[in-house]
Amino acid sequence: MNLRDLDDEHRPMFTTGQAADILGVEQPFLRSLDTAGVVSPDRSDGGHRRYSRHQLGRAERMRTLFDEGHNLNAAQRILALELELDQARHEVAELRQRLANE
Numbered sequence: 001m002n003l004r005d006l007d008d009e010h011r012p013m014f015t016t017g018q019a020a021d022i023l024g025v026e027q028p029f030l031r032s033l034d035t036a037g038v039v040s041p042d043r044s045d046g047g048h049r050r051y052s053r054h055q056l057g058r059a060e061r062m063r064t065l066f067d068e069g070h071n072l073n074a075a076q077r078i079l080a081l082e083l084e085l086d087q088a089r090h091e092v093a094e095l096r097q098r099l100a101n102e
Contacts (some may be wrong), residue, residue: 009052
């Protein structure tokens with residue numbers, strides 16, 4: 001690992017315990033998100049989960065949605081729709097840039 005690896009939001013760096021501490025949740029919460037397919041942490045050689053900053057962001061958003069009263073299915077759908085909206089916004093911005101350059 002080098003210093004640039006620390007900037008990679010998809011690099012699996014956090015154990016389940018570290019991730020739980022960072023998010024202020026219990027470890028079973030993170031394992032349940034893995035089981036539900038919300039996050040898919042990498043595994044160490046010993047089989048332990050390793051979470052990336054990106055995955056921690058998804059887990060944190062799910063916790064917020066649960067705190068707002070959404071169930072797992074609703075929270076997953078909201079997360080998926082938010083991702084679609086972000087992608088659409090990015091695409092619109094790219095298209096606007098192309099039009100401005102023509």
